Amino acid sequence: MSIALQVTDLSKTFPVGKKLFGGARGSVKAVHPMTLSVETGETLGIVGESGCGKSTLARMLVGLLPPTTGTIEIEGAALDTADPAAFGKRIQYVFQDPISSLNPRKTIRQIMEAPLRLLHGMDRAAREERIREIFDSVNLRADFLDRYPHEFSGGQAQRIGIARALAAQARILILDEPVSALDVSVQAQVLNLLADLKREFGLTYLFISHDLAVVEAVSDRIAVLYFGSVVEEGRAEEIFAHPRHPYTKLLADSAPVVGRPLRDPETGQAELPNPLDPPPGCAFAKRCPYATEKCRATAPVLEQIGPDQRVACFHPLPAR
Amino acid sequence: MSAFLKLLARNRLALGGLIVMGLVVALALITPLLPLADPDVTNTADRYLRPLSDGHLLGTDQLGRDLLSRLLWGTRLSLGVGAAAAIFAAVSGAAVGIVAGYFGGRTDNLLMRGVDMLMAFPYILLALAIVAALGPGLVNALIAVAVVNIPFFARNIRGITVGLAHKEFVDAAKLAGMSHARIILSEILPNVVPVIVIAMSTTIGWMILETAGLSFLGLGSQPPQADLGSMLGEARSALITNPHVSVIPGFMILVIVMSINLLGDGVRDALDPRLKSGALSRPMAATRVDRRTRPDREIPTEGLLSLEDLHTQFHVKNRVYKAVSGVSLSVKPGECLGVIGESGSGKSVTALSIMGLVASPPGVITGGAARLEGRDMIGAPYPELRSLRGRRVAYIFQDPLATLHPLYKVGDQLIEAISCHRPISKAEGRAKAIELLKSVRIPNAESRIDSYPHEMSGGMRQRVGIAMALANDPDVIIADEPTTALDVTVQAQILSLLDDLRRERGLAIVFITHDFGVVGQLCDRVAVMYAGRIVEQGPTRPVLDAPAHPYTARLIACVPELGEGKRKLEAIPGLPPSVDDLPKGCAFADRCVKVQAGCMVNDIPLERAGARAVRCLHPETEIAEETA
Known part of the structure; x- marks a missing residue:
């Protein structure tokens, strides 16, 4: 298996509270140095709750945000410029809100043509041909091309968003909550479409979501993010069934499942740590029932714990 | 466009403004073709003729020049200068605003602090200073008025652009390989044009007034050329003895500015999406009730x-x-x-x-x-x-x-x-x-x-x-x-x-x-x-375990549940019907795999059996026996 996407020590720090002259008062580490790799043809799921840095990570991966440290390698070649056009041909992005990712004053044809013309320099006939092919594969009718975005439902608009990402002919797609704005019946249509496209074009996906069940259903591997760091990474069928990190377990226990009695899986406070004043040790220590002095003093690093599992915890839950 | 005109026409005052403005503009356009006396020829023998006198419909001024001719030529000039100033201010203000808003950071800071400096002076003093520096003259007055109005456009457009620059479609354009210049021109600009038009339509009247003001002070058009402001200025000395000489251009200014402002308000209301959606119409305190039959006021019920x-x-x-x-x-x-x-x-x-x-x-x-x-x-x-x-x-x-x-x-x-x-x-x-x-x-x-x-x-x-x-x-x-x-x-x-x-x-x-x-x-x-x-x-449990309606069954099947691993989901094809055009019979029929001809004929009742009820002719399970 070849590596499609390799991320090494990627991090992002945002300055906050600018002074009148000179530097910032403080800084927020949205993404702590993070190392991830995605194999060709694989789907890596990224789960985490709001504020865990998953969108910041996604924006760095497509070049919309320059990373503070670290490198991004796509199919073995490094991409270190923060230039979306350089990224565009090799890695593309599908947005969360399908309607607002389409310019309301452009027709679908104009939207679809931009990547073909600018990234691939296709002439008119070639573009026409390619758009028809792509529209066929995402099950959209060609007569949609002369309409405007507001005429489409959320599911159709998301198909158009996916079609645009495909037009760039990138082989890696970053899917940032691609179905969370959609109704459940349409959500399944789009997820199935994504699975079909992956098979048809040999794509590699990075699938970001807050919905555990959706991520589990589409991913091969899953990385769980908490407070800007990966706390656990493992096979999709294993990670929620047999979590090793207490936070993964909390997530799995919190997901509403028919038939499971309702109880608060967590006692006490459930607030995220203050990003302006991060705790010195493990970010989850305050909420963790197994936390010790060591956890509060030093931050654990991600370590191999099983053949396919990595966890950042001093006291991982016992294996099955 | 026709929808826009319809919306505009609904506003009576704006329609009135449009008609008056149309007449004034038409008159200004055809002025050179009208059989008018030369506006600049003096004839001191006929000074201060009253309106309706022989050969001079509106009378003459202090130098015996025909007032009607001067009025029309002056209107033409004032309108032209006002419009030119508005366009100049809008284009340069919008350019500054878009660039500042799109790039943000240092560029934004530099440009907007410059704009702030323009705003730090009272506008009329600034205009006077500019004219003083450039020398009096109509073109210089135009430049002064335009420059004074740049901050209004720049700040307005910057605000809109900041919002747009963070929209996802701009990110998508970057990923499609567009350069900054192309994004500004093809993604941002079409979305700010309505705002520019709104801002222009509400300020052009103001600019005509300002130009007239400068001309009134003798800094704009130079004699003998007439514009509305200089006509007022020259007639000032005879305000008491011969009021018509100042009243006539004054009235014209009033008419122009009023009609432009009414029209501008109408354009704004018609273009602003928030106003179009009726967001400004206040909802009533309780939902309107219009029931054909009135149920009993009070009857005993089982539930709370x-x-x-x-x-x-x-x-x-x-x-x-x-x-x-x-x-x-x-x-x-x-x-x-x-x-x-x-x-x-x-x-x-x-x-x-x-x-x-x-x-x-x-x-x-x-x-x-x-x-x-x-x-x-x-x-x-x-x-x-x-x-x-x-x-x-x-x-x-x-x-x-x-x-x-x-x-x-x-x-x-x-x-x-x-x-x-x-x-x-x-x-x-x-x-x-x-x-x-x-x-x-x-x-x-x-x-x-x-x-x-x-x-x-x-x-x-x-x-x-x-x-x-x-x-x-x-x-x-x-x-x-x-x-x-x-x-x-x-x-x-x-x-x-x-x-x-x-x-x-x-x-x-x-x-x-x-x-x-x-x-x-x-x-x-x-x-x-x-x-x-x-x-x-x-x-809950019986419905979730053994759903009776195909829609419930399909809906449950298409939602992934934690712990089932990677799999293909059972999607429901199609979309729900629009509730302004509901089909006959079952609304789910066209998405249902069990549909038969009978499903699409009549309304299907909600059949009750024990605690359960289902609205389907061919349910997935017979509910009667289950609940027994």
Whole structure:
């Protein structure tokens, strides 16, 4: 298996509270140095709750945000410029809100043509041909091309968003909550479409979501993010069934499942740590029932714990 | 374009402005073709002729020049200069604004501080300074007026651009390989043009006035050339003895500026999307009720809250959206009823109809009843409805940030919710508010009571929302997707809180959601809605385990559930029908795999069998035997 996407020590720090002259008062580490790799043809799921840095990570991966440290390698070649056009041909992005990712004053044809013309320099006939092919594969009718975005439902608009990402002919797609704005019946249509496209074009996906069940259903591997760091990474069928990190377990226990009695899986406070004043040790220590002095003093690093599992915890839950 | 003109024409004043302005502009355009006297030829023998005198329709001025001719030529010049200044100011202001807003950071700072410096001077002093530096003359006056107005455009357009530059479609354009220049021209500009036009239409009158002002002071057009301002200025000395010489250009300025301003307001109203959607029309205090038959005011009912054949519609122009068509529900004390459905299924409108909270216009309740202990609340007099809202029936909404007032402390909002219904002293109110916060398990309630909503996390805010709903010990709580905006760990906390509360207090809860997992954990009974109707109803477990309606079955199948691993999902093809054009018979027929010809003929009734009910001719399971 070849590596499609390799991320090494990627991090992002945002300055906050600018002074009148000179530097910032403080800084927020949205993404702590993070190392991830995605194999060709694989789907890596990224789960985490709001504020865990998953969108910041996604924006760095497509070049919309320059990373503070670290490198991004796509199919073995490094991409270190923060230039979306350089990224565009090799890695593309599908947005969360399908309607607002389409310019309301452009027709679908104009939207679809931009990547073909600018990234691939296709002439008119070639573009026409390619758009028809792509529209066929995402099950959209060609007569949609002369309409405007507001005429489409959320599911159709998301198909158009996916079609645009495909037009760039990138082989890696970053899917940032691609179905969370959609109704459940349409959500399944789009997820199935994504699975079909992956098979048809040999794509590699990075699938970001807050919905555990959706991520589990589409991913091969899953990385769980908490407070800007990966706390656990493992096979999709294993990670929620047999979590090793207490936070993964909390997530799995919190997901509403028919038939499971309702109880608060967590006692006490459930607030995220203050990003302006991060705790010195493990970010989850305050909420963790197994936390010790060591956890509060030093931050654990991600370590191999099983053949396919990595966890950042001093006291991982016992294996099955 | 025709829609725009129609909207514009609806505004009578704007239409009047448009007609007057059209006439003035037409006159200005054809001035060179009219048989007028030369405006600059003096004839001191005929000074100060009155209007309607021989050969001079509007009389003559202090040098005996024909006033009509000067007026028309002057109007032509003033309009031209005003329009040129407006275009110049709009183009350069918009360019500055777009560049500053798009690039942000240092570029923004540099450009906008420059604009701020322009704004630091009183505009007329700045204009005078510019003219003084460049020398008097019409072109220089034009430049001065335009420069003075650049900040207005720059700031306006920058604000809009900052919002647009962070939109996802701009990111998408970057990923499609567009350069900054191309993004500005092809993505940003088309979205700010309406704002530029609005800003221009409301300022062009102002610019004509300013140019006239400079000419009046002798800094604009130079004699003998006439523009409206210089005509006024020259006639000033004879204001008392020969008023017509100054009144005529003065009146023309008034007419031009008035009609432009009226027209500008109309253009703004027609172009502004917020005004177009009717956001400025204030909804009534309670939903309009227009029922053909009036149900009995009071009849004994089984449940605490029961809906009978509720119909709610939205009347927009000549379309009728049947959001809710014939919903019957009931909840008993201590019971939790889940209402599940996709967006547009009418679940929220059903909930809002109960207390008359559907915005009217366009909402209308066209039939049915909503009974609290048997008493119909639909069409109840407003004071009665108001005393019930929050006291007997309380709501919890999806977005607590939108429902809490951002400028008041949460404690004060809680106290207000109580004092709406009964007089309460300050100390007593505070104690009660702390008690409420504690009851929803907010830690450090004593200090949290003085927090503002923005100082709390989403989960904490939703707890405050629940505390507010509990403030008056209601009998029924209607929760409209209260956990949809929350993280899953927080959702679990809120759900278990609601569950405890209804057990402790005997609350009846109507819980609206799209999530089967939540329904399965929290609700005793569930009603499934599709296209404004209940398609299936019954105790939660039997419905989820053996759904009878194909829609319920398909919907459950297409939602992934945790612990099932990677798999293909059972999607439902197609989309729900639009509720302004519902098909005959079953609304789900065209998406259903079991559809037969009979499904699309007549309305299908909700068949009851024991505790369950289903609206289907060919149900997945026979429900009668199961519930026996």
